[in-house]
Amino acid sequence: MNNDTIVMSYVVPADDFTRAGEASSNVKGKLKKMGVPPEIVRKVAIAMYEGEINMVIHATGGTIDVTVSPEEILMVLKDQGPGIENIDLAMQAGYSTAPDNIRSLGFGAGMGLPNMKRYTDEMEIESKLGVGTTVTMKVKMV
Amino acid sequence: MKVNDIIEKCGFKVLNLGESPDREISAPYCCDLLSIAMGKMPADSAWVTVMGNINTLAVATLADASCIILAEGSRLDEAALQKAKDQGITVLMTELPIFDAALKIYQGQHA
Ligand SMILES: Nc1ncnc2c1ncn2[C@@H]1O[C@H](COP(=O)(O)OP(=O)(O)OP(=O)(O)O)[C@@H](O)[C@H]1O
Ligand SMILES: [Mg+2]
Numbered sequence A: 001m002n003n004d005t006i007v008m009s010y011v012v013p014a015d016d017f018t019r020a021g022e023a024s025s026n027v028k029g030k031l032k033k034m035g036v037p038p039e040i041v042r043k044v045a046i047a048m049y050e051g052e053i054n055m056v057i058h059a060t061g062g063t064i065d066v067t068v069s070p071e072e073i074l075m076v077l078k079d080q081g082p083g084i085e086n087i088d089l090a091m092q093a094g095y096s097t098a099p100d101n102i103r104s105l106g107f108g109a110g111m112g113l114p115n116m117k118r119y120t121d122e123m124e125i126e127s128k129l130g131v132g133t134t135v136t137m138k139v140k141m142v
Numbered sequence B: 001m002k003v004n005d006i007i008e009k010c011g012f013k014v015l016n017l018g019e020s021p022d023r024e025i026s027a028p029y030c031c032d033l034l035s036i037a038m039g040k041m042p043a044d045s046a047w048v049t050v051m052g053n054i055n056t057l058a059v060a061t062l063a064d065a066s067c068i069i070l071a072e073g074s075r076l077d078e079a080a081l082q083k084a085k086d087q088g089i090t091v092l093m094t095e096l097p098i099f100d101a102a103l104k105i106y107q108g109q110h111a
Helices: A020-032 A038-057 A087-091 A112-118 B004-011 B033-042 B054-060 B077-089 B098-109
Strands: A004-010 A060-069 A073-077 A122-128 A130-141 B012-018 B028-030 B048-051 B067-070 B091-093
Touching: A004 A020, A004 A038, A004 B091, A020 A038, A020 A060, A020 B054, A038 A112, A038 A130, A038 B004, A038 B054, A087 A122, A112 A122, A112 B033, A122 B048, B004 B067, B004 B091, B004 B098, B012 B054, B012 B077, B028 B098, B033 B054, B048 B098, B054 B067, B054 B077
Parallel strands: B028 B048, B048 B067, B067 B091
Antiparallel strands: A004 A060, A060 A073, A073 A130, A122 A130, B012 B091
16 A cells, blocks of 8 residues: 555435445445455445445435545545434434335345444534435544 | 355356355355345355345445355346346355255355
């Protein structure tokens, strides 16, 4: 790994399940190529995918910026969806508002946000009803 | 045991042969709910599930599953099959229930 900071930016389209996960897969491939250790790549891939899919299911798509520096990997996921009314409740394992058609695809366990918390070193959610949600996550390199 | 060996020993049908059939598998893992599988599946698992949509493939790739086994006669839908081909993911299929499919893999590993 060299010492430069690298930024990768993605637009996540609304309602597109066939493409959901592409940004996370792309980041995973790039981190591997950069020589980031596999355990760290795995953490980033899991956390980012859960955030990416939430933007598609619960919001109207959004943007993801990933910044890779020698110390950490920073992920910022921004959407202009409905926002989250009660963040503490949303963070609880098992809490989900996913509708039936989404559940039939295998989503809706209410484990996405808990996974994001578990696989990152820092996680912050900022959300305003009717305005949108920004999730910021950090995974340390060591 | 490798992905190749599962195909040989367990008699599962190959829906797509991925790019690394000689990849080592860690253990069978069973779950149909994606975010539970994502969070709990050990790396290099042989993932047994009945969900054959495109999101299964995304989770398998991101959580480092070594292959997917669709149980209960589940199939991949068309978009998912295309993705399996594009991403080089091995997907197998069996008419067996989830437990029996996983047991076969386990027995193959511990024979
Ligand atoms: N970006 C978002 N915009 C609006 N609401 C969200 C967003 N992300 C999560 N939520 C809310 O938080 C709840 C919990 O999210 P979480 O990812 O943990 O579970 P889920 O997406 O419902 O199911 P799973 O991730 O297990 O498939 C969601 O059901 C939804 O109500
Ligand atoms: Mg979720």
